[in-house]
Amino acid sequence: MSPAASARWCPTPEQLMILEEMYRTGVRTPSASQIQQITAHLSLYGKIEGKNVFYWFQNHKARDRQKLRRKLTKQLQQQQQQQQQQQQLFQQHLSPGCSFCPIYLDHHQCPASASAFRQLSCYNLPPSPPLASLSYPPQGGNIGGAESRSTMEYNSWRREIIGNDHQKADMEKSVMKMYSGGWMMVVDVDSSDRCPARPLQTLQLFPTTSTNLREDRENATVQPV
Amino acid sequence: MSPAASARWCPTPEQLMILEEMYRTGVRTPSASQIQQITAHLSLYGKIEGKNVFYWFQNHKARDRQKLRRKLTKQLQQQQQQQQQQQQLFQQHLSPGCSFCPIYLDHHQCPASASAFRQLSCYNLPPSPPLASLSYPPQGGNIGGAESRSTMEYNSWRREIIGNDHQKADMEKSVMKMYSGGWMMVVDVDSSDRCPARPLQTLQLFPTTSTNLREDRENATVQPV
């Protein structure tokens, strides 16, 4: 136990603070080169590897979504209860007619819209270098221009790290070249990250749908009809 | 479209045959070094990268499971229908008393048990070289012996490729050393791969459980009570 230090990475407070700050600023799925840069920077504050950064963002994003889902679910259940109570009142005391009354929940709070690209230039650096050239697809190729898909913005960790065995050397070099630019990165805030929850939910008096995730199933209270 | 060849890997018939043969022989989640070897071998028959091999096994395994699930689900539904019919008969014509009658489905066909380690020595090679030394945790360390978990058998693709930036060079070397042994590999057939489906299912007259997978949900027929 005492040798081999620790089996898993244990972020230092500084590292954590920086990661959280980046997350707060919009970083969600950093590309391989971004991860490299982040890792390099964070290693000033303690032992860290690229995969730690990769996993951190993955987990943090997922658990953020989860938290929001939880909140929404709770809200939803409350409203359902309210509705049911209301309905009971209706049926007991008032005239029938409206036994179905959908309610729309709010699009949960989305951070005030951010433009697709935002610059994170923390830690006193030259203000605004040209950004376009830093956008990451580092592999030359693709003259055909026909590849400007959103896939391009996907997490390319695997694509660059796992991939292209025969180009590994070149890739390493291109990543290194990009290092020289210093600490700065292009952040892609895409909509699915800003608004993790289902966009719109219809509430019905008798719940017939759910998100059907494990959590929902477990929290599911049997509704006696 | 015509330049840059093809965006995605297109396996040649030979490559496919070999991959399928390996799968048939029990390979499911090859380690990074196994992937390296496989890739090297398959590249004799056409362009291929490590990630292609990685993804191929992942997808093939997943879709195998999916196929089996589909089959099971169908079977299950049939049996449920039968049961329901039987029950109706019961309630209509016979004495009450047994309104709950579990039935156990067969553990679906498991390939006759294979020992934990099996050797795949295709393509005319020296018969049985020492295997133990090839078992993959290539990184020395762990003298403490206190780590003989099943984690050790996990897919180490990421651990080795993604991980340990500072050891990358050493790792490459160790992989290369292993190459020299020729075409042979250690295959770990673990139980979860041999028996992908839920081990045992209890059938009840009124279905209250399911595997709760997307597929089940979609196929779910509303059971009027």
Add this chain to the structure above:
DNA sequence: GCAAATTAATGATTTATTCAAG
């Protein structure tokens, strides 16, 4: 106070689901 015992967080992996090329 203070360890053993529980529980909550969270790092690391695997599995399911989705996207999209051909």
Add this chain to the structure above:
DNA sequence: CTTGAATAAATCATTAATTTGC
């Protein structure tokens, strides 16, 4: 429709908080 590629969800496993009995 099949299947390679990629992401998201679920799960496992270990570490940190927290509680509990002394």
